[in-house]
Amino acid sequence: MMSARRVSIPVKVGAVTVGGTAPVVVQSMTNTDTADAPGTIAQVAALARAGSELVRITVDRPEAAAAVPRIRDGLRKLGLTVPLIGDFHYNGHTLLTDYPDCAVALDKYRINPGNVGFKDKRDRQFTEIIELALEHGKPVRIGVNWGSLDQDLLTRLMDANAKLPDPSDARLVMHEAIVQSGVLSADLAVKIGLPQDRIIISAKVSAVQDLIAVYKMLAIRCPYALHLGLTEAGMGSKGIVASSAAMGILLQQGIGDTIRYSLTPEPGGDRTTEVRAAQELLQTMGLRAFIPVIAACPGCGRTTSTVFQELARDIEVFVREKMPEWTKVYPGVETLKVAVMGCIVNGPGESKHADIGISLPGTGESPAAPVFIDGKKAMTLRGAGIGAEFKEIVEGYVRRRYGVG
Numbered sequence: 001m002m003s004a005r006r007v008s009i010p011v012k013v014g015a016v017t018v019g020g021t022a023p024v025v026v027q028s029m030t031n032t033d034t035a036d037a038p039g040t041i042a043q044v045a046a047l048a049r050a051g052s053e054l055v056r057i058t059v060d061r062p063e064a065a066a067a068v069p070r071i072r073d074g075l076r077k078l079g080l081t082v083p084l085i086g087d088f089h090y091n092g093h094t095l096l097t098d099y100p101d102c103a104v105a106l107d108k109y110r111i112n113p114g115n116v117g118f119k120d121k122r123d124r125q126f127t128e129i130i131e132l133a134l135e136h137g138k139p140v141r142i143g144v145n146w147g148s149l150d151q152d153l154l155t156r157l158m159d160a161n162a163k164l165p166d167p168s169d170a171r172l173v174m175h176e177a178i179v180q181s182g183v184l185s186a187d188l189a190v191k192i193g194l195p196q197d198r199i200i201i202s203a204k205v206s207a208v209q210d211l212i213a214v215y216k217m218l219a220i221r222c223p224y225a226l227h228l229g230l231t232e233a234g235m236g237s238k239g240i241v242a243s244s245a246a247m248g249i250l251l252q253q254g255i256g257d258t259i260r261y262s263l264t265p266e267p268g269g270d271r272t273t274e275v276r277a278a279q280e281l282l283q284t285m286g287l288r289a290f291i292p293v294i295a296a297c298p299g300c301g302r303t304t305s306t307v308f309q310e311l312a313r314d315i316e317v318f319v320r321e322k323m324p325e326w327t328k329v330y331p332g333v334e335t336l337k338v339a340v341m342g343c344i345v346n347g348p349g350e351s352k353h354a355d356i357g358i359s360l361p362g363t364g365e366s367p368a369a370p371v372f373i374d375g376k377k378a379m380t381l382r383g384a385g386i387g388a389e390f391k392e393i394v395e396g397y398v399r400r401r402y403g404v405g
Helices: 037-050 062-077 092-098 100-105 121-136 151-162 170-192 208-221 236-252 273-284 307-329 347-353 386-402
Strands: 011-013 016-018 025-029 054-058 084-088 108-111 140-145 199-204 225-228 293-296 337-341 356-359 369-373 376-381
Touching: 016 025, 025 273, 037 054, 037 062, 037 273, 054 062, 062 084, 062 092, 062 100, 084 092, 092 100, 092 108, 092 121, 100 121, 108 121, 121 140, 121 170, 140 170, 151 170, 170 199, 170 208, 199 208, 208 225, 208 236, 225 236, 236 273, 293 307, 307 337, 307 386, 337 347, 347 356, 347 369, 356 386, 369 386, 376 386
Parallel strands: 025 054, 054 084, 084 108, 108 140, 140 199, 199 225, 293 337, 337 356
Antiparallel strands: 011 016, 356 369, 369 376
16 A cells, blocks of 8 residues: 655746645656757757656756757747756856846756855855845755765764764765755755745665665655655666666655656667656556556467557557647546457456457467457457557547547
């Protein structure tokens, strides 16, 4: 059973609410050169159309800061108002000051307390960014990362731990340093004047058990909305599995208000994969619904034909391509459940559990495919056109069930 969700202080990021009782928000980040405004507009648009509700962009130098207003305006010309988050390291205070149009165009600023400034400059430069957030009415994410952790804080905690009669494991001290970095920075922002409802905290690490431990500590020790994500998660299935394991456990315990999959794309790969992975995690956990679920059997020796695999793939592509149109005219269609099964063993039963399902013939079975609608057998399809016929049946079902009036 899922634990009751931790209710954090809600934060408005553009028109999107993060935290409180709002649904867990999906976000992503571009990997374009932000100074390349057309390229960044194209990738932000792709991420937003894939379902990213917030998109973060790197703002690392004057050319990038100057491009931000053009990126926002270009997106609006496309009819996209997805909130943009500026990712700042080292020189955010300078860029936001020198490029006020950038400060206005962004919907949120991300600050890393480990590199916002060093030694005596840290608090001064942190304060400058918080004051700019106050001036422009923007929320802030305080994003701790163990790869760039505040070394002064870590050293103090390590030294204090070494003097104890029974010192803790160094890894536990690292966890404490990460948590303190986030909470102390948030407390400083509040002291400067930033309201609590304009603060989000993240604490990124790259190991599953460390991430779980750190966020459980944060959830107890602060009221702020929490951004979940396994940093440097990796490429392909490794990155997806590791991120899902860590964030799934935390979400199951009611911890987390917005999530991001930090996946390493294949060279030239599709950046929107991280959006789909985040959506699928939330949907499979029953936390949100984004797109109809397609259930399909894994195949075995009874299904030596590839027909059911091809149909499952075709239906998934068909539904995804139809969703932009369907969501406009068929409210609730994202909750649809479709089954494409490969043989008589579980096919009919699984199809009955779905809203609409088809059970294809396995090896040696009669060349007939019964279709089940709302738990009852509705018809049997035969011949080479089963795929096209089933798509028509699905579209007709959507129209009847979710059509308004």
